[in-house]
Amino acid sequence: MRQHDDLYSYEPAKGHGLPHDPLNSMVGPRPIGWISSRGRDGSVNLAPYSFFNLFNYRPPIVGFCSTSAKDSLRNAQETGVFVWNLATRDLAEQMNATSAPVPYGTNEFEAAGLTQRLAVHIDVPRVAESPVHFECRVTDIHRLRRHDGTDVDSWLVMGEAVAIHIARHLIVDGVFDTFGAGIILRGGGPSAYAAITPETRFDMNRPGAPR
Numbered sequence: 001m002r003q004h005d006d007l008y009s010y011e012p013a014k015g016h017g018l019p020h021d022p023l024n025s026m027v028g029p030r031p032i033g034w035i036s037s038r039g040r041d042g043s044v045n046l047a048p049y050s051f052f053n054l055f056n057y058r059p060p061i062v063g064f065c066s067t068s069a070k071d072s073l074r075n076a077q078e079t080g081v082f083v084w085n086l087a088t089r090d091l092a093e094q095m096n097a098t099s100a101p102v103p104y105g106t107n108e109f110e111a112a113g114l115t116q117r118l119a120v121h122i123d124v125p126r127v128a129e130s131p132v133h134f135e136c137r138v139t140d141i142h143r144l145r146r147h148d149g150t151d152v153d154s155w156l157v158m159g160e161a162v163a164i165h166i167a168r169h170l171i172v173d174g175v176f177d178t179f180g181a182g183i184i185l186r187g188g189g190p191s192a193y194a195a196i197t198p199e200t201r202f203d204m205n206r207p208g209a210p211r
């Protein structure tokens with residue numbers, strides 16, 4: 001198998017030296033944390049976060065990272081809850097619209113023409129057009145820091161999914177249809193995305209895992 005000897009190397013603290021930062025093109029495509037939340041004043045918020053992932057099975061824990069103090073972080077701090085909504089290909093434009101920099105208190109559901117459906121266990125609206133919702137209670141808000149211990153203006157918000165809702169048609173023979181759900185992922189650069197389709201699937205079993 002080919003090995004790579006001609007390497008472009010850089011130390012991120014000194015800059016990457018390329019026209020576009022390769023960082024999030026390489027760690028990618030990334031799932032999109034489409035996060036709805038509510039502030040202490042009752043205002044509703046919706047925004048996408050691709051520094052997002054699932055970190056644990058039981059209990060299910062998801063997290064997103066706010067790379068400055070943004071409204072979703074503020075709301076998570078204020079009310080301790082948020083909803084993760086699955087972003088799909090048919091909702092891509094609306095998802096993108098909800099990333100617009102707007103003043104605190106602006107309801108991005110309304111700005112993007114999306115329908116609010118109140119969650120069952122927490123007082124946060126879900127995106128009714130999205131086929132999957134995780135109702136989350138905040139477990140940790142962790143400020144990121146450099147290796148020398150100095151603070152960074154980024155916060156990782158972790159939440160336990162206390163309730164999960166799945167559009168029933170996406171449960172096929174008892175299995176969630178990842179490749180039929182139209183899931184979209186964020187690539188790098190200013191505009192790249194990937195859509196998960198059945199052709200992109202391949203299967204592999206873990207060594208020693210039961211078949």
Ligand SMILES: Cc1cc2nc3c(=O)[nH]c(=O)nc-3n(C[C@H](O)[C@H](O)[C@H](O)COP(=O)(O)O)c2cc1C
Nearest residue numbers: 047048049050051065066067070071072099100101
């Ligand atoms: C696909 C996508 C992914 C994004 N990922 C992040 C992210 O991981 N962290 C972040 O701070 N901003 C991210 N942004 C930008 C935020 O969505 C944007 O700053 C938004 O206005 C934040 O909204 P809020 O202040 O209402 O929470 C992303 C934008 C898009 C379109």
